[in-house]
Amino acid sequence: xxxxxxxxxxxxxxxxxxxxxxxxxxxxxxxxxxxxxxxxxxxxxxxxxxxxxxxxxxxxxxxxxxxxxxxxxxxxxxxxxxxxxxxxxxxxxxxxxxxxxxxxxxxxxxxxxxxxxxxxxxxxxxxxxxxxxxxxxxxxxxxxxxxxxxxxxxxxxxxxxxxxxxxxxxxxxxxxxxxxxxxxxxxxxxxxxxxxxxxxxxxxxxxxxxxxxxxxxxxxxxxxxxxxxxxxxxxxxxxxxxxxxxxxxxxxxxxxxxxxxx
Amino acid sequence: xxxxxxxxxxxxxxxxxxxxxxxxxxxxxxxxxxxxxxxxxxxxxxxxxxxxxxxxxxxxxxxxxxxxxxxxxxxxxxxxxxxxxxxxxxxxxxxxxxxxxxxxxxxxxxxxxxxxxxxxxxxxxxxxxxxxxxxxxxxxxxxxxxxxxxxxxxxxxxxxxxxxxx
Numbered sequence: 001x002x003x004x005x006x007x008x009x010x011x012x013x014x015x016x017x018x019x020x021x022x023x024x025x026x027x028x029x030x031x032x033x034x035x036x037x038x039x040x041x042x043x044x045x046x047x048x049x050x051x052x053x054x055x056x057x058x059x060x061x062x063x064x065x066x067x068x069x070x071x072x073x074x075x076x077x078x079x080x081x082x083x084x085x086x087x088x089x090x091x092x093x094x095x096x097x098x099x100x101x102x103x104x105x106x107x108x109x110x111x112x113x114x115x116x117x118x119x120x121x122x123x124x125x126x127x128x129x130x131x132x133x134x135x136x137x138x139x140x141x142x143x144x145x146x147x148x149x150x151x152x153x154x155x156x157x158x159x160x161x162x163x164x165x166x167x168x169x170x171x172x173x174x175x176x177x178x179x180x181x182x183x184x185x186x187x188x189x190x191x192x193x194x195x196x197x198x199x200x201x202x203x204x205x206x207x208x209x210x211x212x213x214x215x216x217x218x219x220x221x222x223x224x225x226x227x228x229x230x231x232x233x234x235x236x237x238x239x240x241x242x243x244x245x246x247x248x249x250x251x252x253x254x255x256x257x258x259x260x261x262x
Numbered sequence: 263x264x265x266x267x268x269x270x271x272x273x274x275x276x277x278x279x280x281x282x283x284x285x286x287x288x289x290x291x292x293x294x295x296x297x298x299x300x301x302x303x304x305x306x307x308x309x310x311x312x313x314x315x316x317x318x319x320x321x322x323x324x325x326x327x328x329x330x331x332x333x334x335x336x337x338x339x340x341x342x343x344x345x346x347x348x349x350x351x352x353x354x355x356x357x358x359x360x361x362x363x364x365x366x367x368x369x370x371x372x373x374x375x376x377x378x379x380x381x382x383x384x385x386x387x388x389x390x391x392x393x394x395x396x397x398x399x400x401x402x403x404x405x406x407x408x409x410x411x412x413x414x415x416x417x418x419x420x421x422x423x424x425x426x427x428x
Contacts (some may be wrong), residue, residue, distance in 0.1 A: 013411050041418075047363055048417035050371070050386035058284035060298060064276045064305050074310070 004041050012042050016049070267312040267320065275320045276305060282388060283324055289383050290332055292372065300335075304328045325388070326398045329380060336376050363421075370420035378413035381406055 008031075014020050015028045032038045058064070267275075280301060287297035304327040308320060315323050371379055380399060384390045392403040392410075399406070 009415070010411070013414060017410070044418045044421055045414060047421055048367065048414045050367060050382065051364065052387050053285060056281065056285045056288065058280040058298070058301055060302070061276060061280050064280055064302065065273055074306075 004037055008038055009041070012038065012045055015042075016045055265316060267308075267315060267317045271317045271320075272309060272312060275308065275317075275324070279321050279324055280305070283328055286325065286383055286387060287328055287332065289368075289371065289387075290376070290379055291335065296335060300328050300331045303331055321388075322394060322398060325384065325390075329398050332376075332380070366421060367417060370417050373420070374413050374416060377401075378409050378416070381409045382413040382417075385410055 011028055012032065015025060015032075020028060032042045283304060284297055284301045287300040288294065291297050291300070304324050307327050308315060308324055311323075371382070374382070377399070381395050381401075384395045384398060390398070392406045395401070395406045396403050401409070
Protein backbone atom coordinates (compact mmCIF):
# COMPACT_ATOMS: atom_id res chain seq x y z
CA UNK A 1 0.00 0.00 0.00
CA UNK A 2 1.34 3.38 -0.97
CA UNK A 3 1.66 5.86 1.87
CA UNK A 4 -0.86 8.63 1.70
CA UNK A 5 -0.31 12.29 2.43
CA UNK A 6 -0.95 13.79 5.88
CA UNK A 7 -3.58 16.01 4.39
CA UNK A 8 -5.53 12.98 3.22
CA UNK A 9 -5.03 11.25 6.57
CA UNK A 10 -6.53 14.23 8.35
CA UNK A 11 -9.39 14.36 5.86
CA UNK A 12 -10.24 10.69 6.43
CA UNK A 13 -9.91 11.17 10.18
CA UNK A 14 -12.25 14.18 10.14
CA UNK A 15 -14.71 12.27 7.98
CA UNK A 16 -14.86 9.38 10.40
CA UNK A 17 -14.93 11.62 13.44
CA UNK A 18 -17.88 13.53 12.04
CA UNK A 19 -16.01 16.81 11.92
CA UNK A 20 -17.05 17.62 8.32
CA UNK A 21 -20.14 19.33 7.06
CA UNK A 22 -22.50 17.46 4.72
CA UNK A 23 -21.00 19.11 1.68
CA UNK A 24 -17.44 18.35 2.74
CA UNK A 25 -18.45 14.82 3.57
CA UNK A 26 -19.78 14.16 0.07
CA UNK A 27 -16.68 15.50 -1.62
CA UNK A 28 -14.40 13.56 0.75
CA UNK A 29 -16.22 10.30 0.06
CA UNK A 30 -16.00 10.93 -3.67
CA UNK A 31 -12.26 11.46 -3.36
CA UNK A 32 -11.79 8.30 -1.26
CA UNK A 33 -13.79 6.17 -3.66
CA UNK A 34 -11.71 7.37 -6.56
CA UNK A 35 -8.41 6.20 -5.03
CA UNK A 36 -7.71 2.62 -3.92
CA UNK A 37 -5.05 3.69 -1.42
CA UNK A 38 -7.36 6.19 0.16
CA UNK A 39 -10.12 3.61 0.23
CA UNK A 40 -7.82 1.16 1.99
CA UNK A 41 -6.74 3.81 4.47
CA UNK A 42 -10.35 4.68 5.11
CA UNK A 43 -11.26 1.04 5.78
CA UNK A 44 -8.31 0.53 8.14
CA UNK A 45 -9.03 3.67 10.07
CA UNK A 46 -12.69 2.74 10.31
CA UNK A 47 -11.66 -0.45 12.07
CA UNK A 48 -9.84 1.47 14.80
CA UNK A 49 -13.15 2.53 16.33
CA UNK A 50 -13.64 0.56 19.52
CA UNK A 51 -16.79 -1.32 20.29
CA UNK A 52 -18.16 -1.37 23.81
CA UNK A 53 -17.77 -4.69 25.52
CA UNK A 54 -21.19 -5.00 27.08
CA UNK A 55 -20.29 -8.31 28.69
CA UNK A 56 -18.12 -6.46 31.21
CA UNK A 57 -20.06 -5.43 34.31
CA UNK A 58 -18.97 -3.99 37.58
CA UNK A 59 -18.93 -7.00 39.92
CA UNK A 60 -19.86 -5.27 43.18
CA UNK A 61 -22.72 -3.01 42.22
CA UNK A 62 -24.71 -3.88 45.33
CA UNK A 63 -21.83 -2.60 47.43
CA UNK A 64 -22.04 0.76 45.64
CA UNK A 65 -25.73 1.11 46.46
CA UNK A 66 -24.79 0.72 50.10
CA UNK A 67 -22.18 3.48 50.12
CA UNK A 68 -24.43 6.01 51.85
CA UNK A 69 -25.10 3.65 54.74
CA UNK A 70 -21.81 1.82 55.00
CA UNK A 71 -19.26 4.39 54.13
CA UNK A 72 -16.40 2.68 55.89
CA UNK A 73 -13.74 5.25 55.15
CA UNK A 74 -15.95 8.07 56.29
CA UNK A 75 -16.73 6.36 59.57
CA UNK A 76 -13.07 5.43 60.01
CA UNK A 77 -12.17 9.07 59.52
CA UNK A 78 -14.91 10.09 61.96
CA UNK A 79 -13.71 7.64 64.59
CA UNK A 80 -10.09 8.72 64.15
CA UNK A 81 -11.09 12.36 64.49
CA UNK A 82 -13.01 11.71 67.69
CA UNK A 83 -10.12 9.69 69.12
CA UNK A 84 -7.64 12.43 68.22
CA UNK A 85 -9.88 15.07 69.80
CA UNK A 86 -10.15 13.05 73.02
CA UNK A 87 -6.37 12.59 73.17
CA UNK A 88 -5.85 16.31 72.59
CA UNK A 89 -8.31 17.27 75.31
CA UNK A 90 -6.72 14.86 77.81
CA UNK A 91 -3.25 16.12 76.90
CA UNK A 92 -4.40 19.71 77.25
CA UNK A 93 -5.87 19.06 80.70
CA UNK A 94 -2.69 17.23 81.72
CA UNK A 95 -0.44 20.05 80.55
CA UNK A 96 -2.62 22.63 82.26
CA UNK A 97 -2.58 20.59 85.45
CA UNK A 98 1.22 20.33 85.49
CA UNK A 99 1.82 23.91 84.42
CA UNK A 100 -0.45 25.30 87.08
CA UNK A 101 1.86 23.97 89.78
CA UNK A 102 4.93 25.40 88.10
CA UNK A 103 3.29 28.80 87.78
CA UNK A 104 2.30 28.84 91.42
CA UNK A 105 5.84 27.97 92.35
CA UNK A 106 7.62 30.46 90.15
CA UNK A 107 5.30 33.36 90.87
CA UNK A 108 5.00 32.80 94.55
CA UNK A 109 6.39 35.52 96.73
CA UNK A 110 6.78 34.73 100.33
CA UNK A 111 5.02 37.47 102.13
CA UNK A 112 4.06 36.45 105.57
CA UNK A 113 1.54 33.70 104.75
CA UNK A 114 1.19 31.38 107.64
CA UNK A 115 -0.73 28.28 106.64
CA UNK A 116 0.43 25.09 108.23
CA UNK A 117 0.05 21.99 106.08
CA UNK A 118 -1.38 18.83 107.43
CA UNK A 119 -0.04 15.51 106.14
CA UNK A 120 -2.65 13.33 104.43
CA UNK A 121 -4.89 11.33 106.70
CA UNK A 122 -3.63 7.96 105.52
CA UNK A 123 -0.03 8.84 106.11
CA UNK A 124 -0.80 10.37 109.42
CA UNK A 125 -2.54 7.21 110.42
CA UNK A 126 0.40 5.13 109.29
CA UNK A 127 2.81 7.31 111.20
CA UNK A 128 0.62 7.08 114.23
CA UNK A 129 0.88 3.38 114.17
CA UNK A 130 4.63 3.22 113.65
CA UNK A 131 5.96 6.38 115.28
CA UNK A 132 3.26 8.06 117.26
CA UNK A 133 5.54 10.79 118.53
CA UNK A 134 6.40 12.07 115.05
CA UNK A 135 2.80 11.98 113.95
CA UNK A 136 1.79 14.18 116.79
CA UNK A 137 4.52 16.66 115.92
CA UNK A 138 3.41 16.78 112.31
CA UNK A 139 0.51 19.03 113.09
CA UNK A 140 2.52 21.41 115.27
CA UNK A 141 4.29 24.34 113.72
CA UNK A 142 7.84 24.47 114.96
CA UNK A 143 8.98 27.52 116.79
CA UNK A 144 10.29 30.32 114.57
CA UNK A 145 13.93 31.17 114.69
CA UNK A 146 15.15 34.70 114.14
CA UNK A 147 16.34 35.36 110.62
CA UNK A 148 20.06 35.89 110.22
CA UNK A 149 19.92 38.68 107.74
CA UNK A 150 23.55 39.44 107.06
CA UNK A 151 24.56 35.94 106.03
CA UNK A 152 22.69 35.70 102.71
CA UNK A 153 24.65 36.55 99.60
CA UNK A 154 22.90 38.02 96.55
CA UNK A 155 21.77 35.63 93.81
CA UNK A 156 22.60 32.55 95.72
CA UNK A 157 20.73 29.39 94.97
CA UNK A 158 20.31 26.44 97.23
CA UNK A 159 18.81 23.12 96.51
CA UNK A 160 16.94 22.23 99.58
CA UNK A 161 15.17 19.06 98.57
CA UNK A 162 15.50 16.44 95.95
CA UNK A 163 13.91 13.19 95.10
CA UNK A 164 15.82 10.36 93.52
CA UNK A 165 14.35 8.64 90.48
CA UNK A 166 14.19 5.33 92.22
CA UNK A 167 11.78 6.60 94.83
CA UNK A 168 12.10 3.55 97.01
CA UNK A 169 14.18 5.66 99.34
CA UNK A 170 13.22 9.25 99.34
CA UNK A 171 16.38 11.16 99.94
CA UNK A 172 16.07 14.69 101.15
CA UNK A 173 19.28 16.55 101.34
CA UNK A 174 20.14 20.08 102.02
CA UNK A 175 23.00 21.16 99.83
CA UNK A 176 24.49 24.50 100.41
CA UNK A 177 27.45 25.85 98.45
CA UNK A 178 28.26 28.04 101.38
CA UNK A 179 27.64 27.51 105.03
CA UNK A 180 24.85 29.95 105.41
CA UNK A 181 23.15 29.81 108.67
CA UNK A 182 19.79 31.21 107.67
CA UNK A 183 19.14 28.99 104.71
CA UNK A 184 20.49 25.99 106.49
CA UNK A 185 17.76 26.62 109.00
CA UNK A 186 15.22 26.71 106.23
CA UNK A 187 16.38 23.46 104.77
CA UNK A 188 16.44 21.83 108.13
CA UNK A 189 12.92 22.78 108.74
CA UNK A 190 11.71 21.67 105.32
CA UNK A 191 13.54 18.44 105.75
CA UNK A 192 12.02 17.99 109.11
CA UNK A 193 8.51 18.53 107.84
CA UNK A 194 8.92 16.35 104.81
CA UNK A 195 10.29 13.59 106.94
CA UNK A 196 6.80 13.10 108.31
CA UNK A 197 5.93 11.47 105.07
CA UNK A 198 6.86 7.84 105.41
CA UNK A 199 9.83 7.09 103.24
CA UNK A 200 8.71 3.64 102.23
CA UNK A 201 5.29 4.63 100.92
CA UNK A 202 6.46 5.54 97.48
CA UNK A 203 6.04 2.41 95.40
CA UNK A 204 7.19 2.39 91.84
CA UNK A 205 4.01 3.61 90.26
CA UNK A 206 4.14 6.86 88.44
CA UNK A 207 0.82 8.04 89.85
CA UNK A 208 2.02 7.76 93.42
CA UNK A 209 5.32 9.31 92.50
CA UNK A 210 3.52 12.30 91.11
CA UNK A 211 1.42 12.48 94.21
CA UNK A 212 4.51 12.44 96.36
CA UNK A 213 6.04 15.13 94.23
CA UNK A 214 3.14 17.47 94.86
CA UNK A 215 3.10 16.74 98.54
CA UNK A 216 6.77 17.51 98.73
CA UNK A 217 6.37 20.69 96.76
CA UNK A 218 3.42 21.94 98.76
CA UNK A 219 5.14 21.18 102.02
CA UNK A 220 8.27 23.04 101.02
CA UNK A 221 6.28 26.01 99.84
CA UNK A 222 4.24 26.23 102.97
CA UNK A 223 7.30 25.92 105.10
CA UNK A 224 8.92 28.83 103.37
CA UNK A 225 5.73 30.79 103.82
CA UNK A 226 5.71 30.01 107.50
CA UNK A 227 9.23 31.27 107.88
CA UNK A 228 8.07 34.69 106.64
CA UNK A 229 11.14 35.50 104.64
CA UNK A 230 10.64 38.68 102.65
CA UNK A 231 11.52 38.82 98.95
CA UNK A 232 12.44 35.20 98.61
CA UNK A 233 11.07 33.31 95.67
CA UNK A 234 10.96 29.61 95.35
CA UNK A 235 11.17 27.72 92.14
CA UNK A 236 10.70 24.09 91.26
CA UNK A 237 12.54 22.34 88.51
CA UNK A 238 11.11 19.30 86.89
CA UNK A 239 13.47 16.94 85.22
CA UNK A 240 12.66 15.68 81.77
CA UNK A 241 13.40 12.28 83.15
CA UNK A 242 10.49 9.93 83.38
CA UNK A 243 10.77 9.95 87.12
CA UNK A 244 10.50 13.45 88.48
CA UNK A 245 13.55 14.96 90.01
CA UNK A 246 12.47 17.54 92.47
CA UNK A 247 14.51 20.57 93.24
CA UNK A 248 13.15 23.33 95.35
CA UNK A 249 15.41 26.27 94.85
CA UNK A 250 15.55 29.34 96.96
CA UNK A 251 16.90 32.24 94.99
CA UNK A 252 17.73 35.26 96.98
CA UNK A 253 17.30 38.44 94.98
CA UNK A 254 20.12 40.91 94.57
CA UNK A 255 18.39 43.38 96.79
CA UNK A 256 17.98 40.93 99.62
CA UNK A 257 21.24 41.56 101.48
CA UNK A 258 20.88 45.27 101.13
CA UNK A 259 17.34 45.14 102.35
CA UNK A 260 18.31 43.39 105.53
CA UNK A 261 21.43 45.36 106.13
CA UNK A 262 19.35 48.48 106.09
CA UNK B 263 -27.51 26.74 40.17
CA UNK B 264 -26.31 23.49 41.74
CA UNK B 265 -29.20 21.41 42.97
CA UNK B 266 -27.22 18.50 44.40
CA UNK B 267 -28.23 14.86 44.45
CA UNK B 268 -30.45 12.80 46.64
CA UNK B 269 -30.04 9.13 47.47
CA UNK B 270 -32.34 8.00 44.69
CA UNK B 271 -30.43 9.96 42.08
CA UNK B 272 -27.22 8.52 43.41
CA UNK B 273 -28.62 5.02 42.98
CA UNK B 274 -29.61 5.87 39.44
CA UNK B 275 -26.04 6.96 38.79
CA UNK B 276 -24.76 3.64 40.10
CA UNK B 277 -27.13 1.78 37.81
CA UNK B 278 -26.32 3.88 34.77
CA UNK B 279 -22.61 4.53 35.04
CA UNK B 280 -20.90 1.92 37.19
CA UNK B 281 -20.42 -0.55 34.33
CA UNK B 282 -19.09 2.08 31.95
CA UNK B 283 -16.77 3.48 34.56
CA UNK B 284 -15.51 0.00 35.37
CA UNK B 285 -14.89 -0.77 31.68
CA UNK B 286 -13.04 2.52 31.31
CA UNK B 287 -10.83 1.81 34.33
CA UNK B 288 -10.28 -1.82 33.41
CA UNK B 289 -9.27 -1.04 29.84
CA UNK B 290 -6.85 1.57 31.09
CA UNK B 291 -5.31 -0.35 33.96
CA UNK B 292 -5.70 -4.00 33.00
CA UNK B 293 -6.13 -4.83 36.67
CA UNK B 294 -9.51 -5.94 38.00
CA UNK B 295 -8.79 -5.02 41.61
CA UNK B 296 -7.45 -1.57 40.81
CA UNK B 297 -10.34 -0.90 38.46
CA UNK B 298 -12.80 -1.97 41.15
CA UNK B 299 -11.07 0.24 43.70
CA UNK B 300 -11.23 3.22 41.34
CA UNK B 301 -14.94 2.74 40.69
CA UNK B 302 -15.67 2.46 44.40
CA UNK B 303 -13.57 5.51 45.23
CA UNK B 304 -15.22 7.54 42.46
CA UNK B 305 -18.73 6.75 43.69
CA UNK B 306 -17.66 7.35 47.27
CA UNK B 307 -16.43 10.82 46.34
CA UNK B 308 -19.60 11.47 44.39
CA UNK B 309 -21.62 10.59 47.48
CA UNK B 310 -19.49 12.73 49.77
CA UNK B 311 -19.84 15.72 47.43
CA UNK B 312 -23.42 15.02 46.40
CA UNK B 313 -24.53 18.46 47.53
CA UNK B 314 -22.06 20.16 45.20
CA UNK B 315 -22.65 17.99 42.11
CA UNK B 316 -25.52 18.36 39.69
CA UNK B 317 -27.24 15.09 38.95
CA UNK B 318 -27.03 15.96 35.25
CA UNK B 319 -23.25 16.31 35.44
CA UNK B 320 -22.64 13.31 37.65
CA UNK B 321 -21.30 11.19 34.78
CA UNK B 322 -18.64 13.76 33.89
CA UNK B 323 -17.80 14.10 37.57
CA UNK B 324 -17.37 10.34 37.95
CA UNK B 325 -15.15 10.01 34.90
CA UNK B 326 -13.07 13.01 35.98
CA UNK B 327 -12.51 11.49 39.42
CA UNK B 328 -11.71 8.12 37.89
CA UNK B 329 -9.24 9.69 35.46
CA UNK B 330 -7.43 11.51 38.28
CA UNK B 331 -7.27 8.35 40.35
CA UNK B 332 -5.83 6.48 37.39
CA UNK B 333 -3.32 9.25 36.78
CA UNK B 334 -2.22 8.82 40.41
CA UNK B 335 -1.93 5.09 39.85
CA UNK B 336 0.23 5.58 36.75
CA UNK B 337 2.41 8.03 38.60
CA UNK B 338 2.89 5.59 41.45
CA UNK B 339 3.74 2.75 39.09
CA UNK B 340 5.84 4.78 36.70
CA UNK B 341 9.08 3.25 37.95
CA UNK B 342 7.72 -0.20 37.35
CA UNK B 343 7.14 0.44 33.64
CA UNK B 344 10.43 1.58 32.15
CA UNK B 345 9.75 0.10 28.73
CA UNK B 346 8.51 2.65 26.23
CA UNK B 347 5.43 2.03 24.18
CA UNK B 348 7.38 2.03 20.95
CA UNK B 349 9.53 -0.74 22.37
CA UNK B 350 6.46 -2.71 23.34
CA UNK B 351 5.11 -2.29 19.85
CA UNK B 352 8.30 -3.76 18.43
CA UNK B 353 8.45 -6.55 20.95
CA UNK B 354 4.88 -7.59 20.56
CA UNK B 355 5.04 -8.28 16.90
CA UNK B 356 1.56 -9.06 15.69
CA UNK B 357 1.00 -12.75 15.29
CA UNK B 358 -1.59 -14.81 13.54
CA UNK B 359 -2.76 -16.09 16.91
CA UNK B 360 -5.19 -13.22 17.12
CA UNK B 361 -8.62 -14.50 16.43
CA UNK B 362 -10.50 -11.40 15.52
CA UNK B 363 -10.38 -7.71 14.88
CA UNK B 364 -11.65 -6.89 18.35
CA UNK B 365 -8.87 -8.78 20.02
CA UNK B 366 -6.32 -7.17 17.72
CA UNK B 367 -7.58 -3.71 18.57
CA UNK B 368 -7.60 -4.47 22.27
CA UNK B 369 -4.04 -5.69 22.10
CA UNK B 370 -2.98 -2.62 20.19
CA UNK B 371 -4.82 -0.42 22.66
CA UNK B 372 -2.59 -1.66 25.47
CA UNK B 373 0.45 -0.37 23.67
CA UNK B 374 -0.84 3.21 23.44
CA UNK B 375 0.44 5.89 25.82
CA UNK B 376 -1.86 6.33 28.81
CA UNK B 377 -3.30 9.66 27.74
CA UNK B 378 -4.00 8.50 24.19
CA UNK B 379 -5.69 5.38 25.46
CA UNK B 380 -7.79 7.42 27.88
CA UNK B 381 -9.03 9.90 25.29
CA UNK B 382 -9.85 7.24 22.73
CA UNK B 383 -11.74 5.19 25.31
CA UNK B 384 -13.74 8.21 26.40
CA UNK B 385 -14.47 9.02 22.77
CA UNK B 386 -15.45 5.55 21.57
CA UNK B 387 -16.93 3.95 24.68
CA UNK B 388 -18.74 6.90 26.16
CA UNK B 389 -19.21 9.05 23.08
CA UNK B 390 -17.83 12.17 24.71
CA UNK B 391 -17.12 15.24 22.59
CA UNK B 392 -13.64 16.74 22.41
CA UNK B 393 -14.73 19.46 24.81
CA UNK B 394 -16.06 16.99 27.37
CA UNK B 395 -12.94 14.87 27.13
CA UNK B 396 -10.92 18.03 27.63
CA UNK B 397 -12.82 18.89 30.81
CA UNK B 398 -12.25 15.38 32.19
CA UNK B 399 -8.57 15.16 31.36
CA UNK B 400 -7.63 18.80 31.75
CA UNK B 401 -6.62 19.17 28.10
CA UNK B 402 -7.85 21.65 25.53
CA UNK B 403 -9.90 20.59 22.51
CA UNK B 404 -6.99 20.74 20.07
CA UNK B 405 -4.84 18.57 22.29
CA UNK B 406 -7.65 16.04 22.60
CA UNK B 407 -8.09 15.94 18.83
CA UNK B 408 -4.36 15.48 18.27
CA UNK B 409 -4.17 12.67 20.81
CA UNK B 410 -7.13 10.89 19.24
CA UNK B 411 -5.64 11.31 15.78
CA UNK B 412 -2.29 9.89 16.90
CA UNK B 413 -3.96 7.02 18.73
CA UNK B 414 -5.98 6.08 15.65
CA UNK B 415 -2.92 6.27 13.46
CA UNK B 416 -1.06 3.92 15.82
CA UNK B 417 -3.98 1.49 15.89
CA UNK B 418 -4.32 1.72 12.13
CA UNK B 419 -0.63 0.98 11.62
CA UNK B 420 -0.94 -1.98 13.94
CA UNK B 421 -3.90 -3.34 12.03
CA UNK B 422 -2.16 -2.68 8.70
CA UNK B 423 0.92 -4.63 9.73
CA UNK B 424 -1.17 -7.58 10.91
CA UNK B 425 -3.09 -7.59 7.71
CA UNK B 426 0.21 -7.80 5.88
CA UNK B 427 1.27 -10.84 7.88
CA UNK B 428 -2.03 -12.63 7.55
